[in-house]
Amino acid sequence: QQQVKQSPQSLIxxxxxxxxxxxxxxxxxxxxxxxxxxxxxxxxALLIAIRPDVSEKKEGRFTISFNKSxxxxxxxxxxxxxxxxATYFCAASFRxxxxxxxxxxxxxxxxxxxx
Amino acid sequence: xxxxxxxxxxRVLKTGQSMTLLCAQDMNHEYMYWYRxxxxxxxxxxxxxxxxGTTAKGEVPDGYNVSRLKKQNFLLGLESAAPxxxxxxxxxxxxxxxxxxxxxxxxxxxxxxx
Numbered sequence: 001q002q003q004v005k006q007s008p009q010s011l012i013x014x015x016x017x018x019x020x021x022x023x024x025x026x027x028x029x030x031x032x033x034x035x036x037x038x039x040x041x042x043x044x045a046l047l048i049a050i051r052p053d054v055s056e057k058k059e060g061r062f063t064i065s066f067n068k069s070x071x072x073x074x075x076x077x078x079x080x081x082x083x084x085x086a087t088y089f090c091a092a093s094f095r096x097x098x099x100x101x102x103x104x105x106x107x108x109x110x111x112x113x114x115x
Numbered sequence: 116x117x118x119x120x121x122x123x124x125x126r127v128l129k130t131g132q133s134m135t136l137l138c139a140q141d142m143n144h145e146y147m148y149w150y151r152x153x154x155x156x157x158x159x160x161x162x163x164x165x166x167x168g169t170t171a172k173g174e175v176p177d178g179y180n181v182s183r184l185k186k187q188n189f190l191l192g193l194e195s196a197a198p199x200x201x202x203x204x205x206x207x208x209x210x211x212x213x214x215x216x217x218x219x220x221x222x223x224x225x226x227x228x229x
Contacts, residue, residue, distance in 0.1 A: 009155065032215060043119070043205050043220030044158070089157060093216075100146060100165055101209070101216040105157040 003027055004092050006106030013113050019077040021109045023090035026071065030092040032101070035064065035075050038087045038108075047088070048075070080113045087111070117141055119221035121206050127227045128196045136191040136224050138206030145211035147189040148173070148218065149181060151202040158205065164189055165211075196228045 006023045013019045023033075034049035050057040050064040050073065057064045063076040077084055090106040122137040138147065145166050150158040160173030162181040170181045178200060180192045189208075193200060203225050207218040 004157075006157070034215070034217070041222070043207070043222050045220065046217050049215060098165065099211070100163075103160075103216075103218065105159075107155050107157040 003104045004090060004106040006090050006109060008109060009107070010110045011112070013077075013080045013111065015080065015082060015113055015115050017080050017113075019075075019080045019084070019111055019113070021075045021088055021090070021111070022072065023074065023092075023106050024070075024072045025092050027092070027094070028071075029094040030104075031095070032093045033064070033066065033073050034091050034093070034103075035062075036089045036091060036105070038089065040086075044089060077111075080111075082113045082115050085111055085113050119206055119208055119219050121204075121221040121224050123224060124222070125225050127229065128193075129229050130197060132196050133192070133194050134196065134226075135193075136204055136206075136226075138189045138191070138208075138221060139187055140189075140206075140208040140219070141187065142208060142210070142219065143186070144208035144219070145186075146209045146216070147183065148207040148209075149179070149189065149191045150205045150207065151175065151200075152205060152223070153202050161191065161204075193226075196226075198228045200226065201228045202226060 035047045036044035037047040038044040061078045066073045093101045093103040148163045149161040164183040167186040206221040209216045209218045
């Protein structure tokens with residue numbers, strides 16, 4: 001059973017358009033929500049992250065919107081570029097009693113930005 | 116500074132064979148992780164380690180063993196490979212004590228079990 005549900009599975013966007021990827025969670029213990037970006041043949045890398053005490057975080061063309069009451073968060077990529085073509089994973093984590101952050105990933109969204 | 120490296124990059128095994136995947140990190144991180152990535156499943160945690168000499172089970176540990184004899188290395192073993200273990204395996208590491216514990220991933224090992 002996946003603790004973080006991600007949609008859509010794949011997304012095709014024209015260059016300059018807005019890409020939107022959505023995630024939902026159930027576990028209210030989650031207190032940190034990162035997004036990872038993975039290019040073909042590479043490992044995932046942290047893109048942007050948010051804590052639930054804010055509703056939005058923006059870094060350049062990438063924005064996370066967070067709705068705590070609905071237990072949903074989304075990634076918006078403005079002015080999407082072909083170089084943004086990658087697989088995007090949302091994730092959620094909480095700190096365990098040992099101090100380690102337990103991280104759970106969504107199923108991933110393959111984004112293709114067409115020139 | 117190489118970050119997280121994984122050996123080998125590709126491997127084909129026959130059912131029942133064994134192998135060891137090696138992960139090395141040069142960031143002096145305390146935590147290390149092994150994930151498997153399957154289509155439509157995201158990344159699932161196999162085993163992890165919170166320090167040299169310690170290991171613990173993750174979400175999907177069956178059929179795998181791990182060892183962390185040195186802080187910089189984390190080994191993943193398959194004693195008797197099965198076709199269900201065909202996957203891409205990622206190692207990651209993170210630092211103890213940061214507020215976010217960002218995980219840094221290696222480039223992955225693509226394993227096919229025939």
